[in-house]
Amino acid sequence: MKAESVAQFAEEQKKHNMAKNSGSTSCQQCGYCCLQQPCVPEPGEFEAIARFLGMEPAELAQKYTVVNEDKKGYFLLWIRETQGDIAGKYIPYYRTYDRGYCVFFDKENHECKIHSVRPKSAKSSVCWENPTITYNGIWPVHEIQKLLPDFDPNGGKYVYKTNEIGLPCKVRVA
Ligand code: SF4
Numbered sequence: 001m002k003a004e005s006v007a008q009f010a011e012e013q014k015k016h017n018m019a020k021n022s023g024s025t026s027c028q029q030c031g032y033c034c035l036q037q038p039c040v041p042e043p044g045e046f047e048a049i050a051r052f053l054g055m056e057p058a059e060l061a062q063k064y065t066v067v068n069e070d071k072k073g074y075f076l077l078w079i080r081e082t083q084g085d086i087a088g089k090y091i092p093y094y095r096t097y098d099r100g101y102c103v104f105f106d107k108e109n110h111e112c113k114i115h116s117v118r119p120k121s122a123k124s125s126v127c128w129e130n131p132t133i134t135y136n137g138i139w140p141v142h143e144i145q146k147l148l149p150d151f152d153p154n155g156g157k158y159v160y161k162t163n164e165i166g167l168p169c170k171v172r173v174a
């Protein structure tokens with residue numbers, strides 16, 4: 001699945017007018033960033049984004065985020081346009097390979113609908129400088145639970161999968 005995903009993103013790069021491919025050092029608003037990896041809002045950024053959208057933070061989390069985790073902890077990220085059915089939930093491993101732009105990317109006008117309050121992880125997505133998108137949005141569990149009371153960090157099911165270097169790793173699937 002990972003290899004297939006890498007190949008598909010390589011194809012998508014060709015379809016997007018990425019600054020790094022044209023020698024530009026300014027964003028061309030091609031949207032590739034928003035397709036490859038929706039932003040990861042940090043805890044301190046969330047309230048301002050909710051206010052901008054005229055929502056309570058909990059409504060924003062329930063409608064437009066999923067919970068994911070990495071070795072450092074849990075974080076929220078925006079759903080993709082294809083992930084409305086899992087909004088407000090822990091993202092199953094297989095859904096991390098979903099296709100689709102970030103729910104806040106306006107495909108018609110090629111712009112971010114929350115541009116003025118977008119997370120730092122978006123601001124650091126400059127393809128001509130960074131080959132990969134970075135984020136530092138680990139959330140304390142109690143902060144996630146304030147927004148998503150049903151989130152249970154111990155409630156998942158885990159399976160062992162083989163990672164990209166051939167080692168078994170524990171992956172939460174639900
Ligand atoms: S920074 Fe992202 S949106 Fe801007 S040109 Fe590069 S890939 Fe496209």
Ligand code: SF4
Pocket residue numbers: 033034037038039078102103104105106111112113114115118119122
């Ligand atoms: S919040 Fe804006 S910049 Fe970030 S992924 Fe979504 S559309 Fe792109």
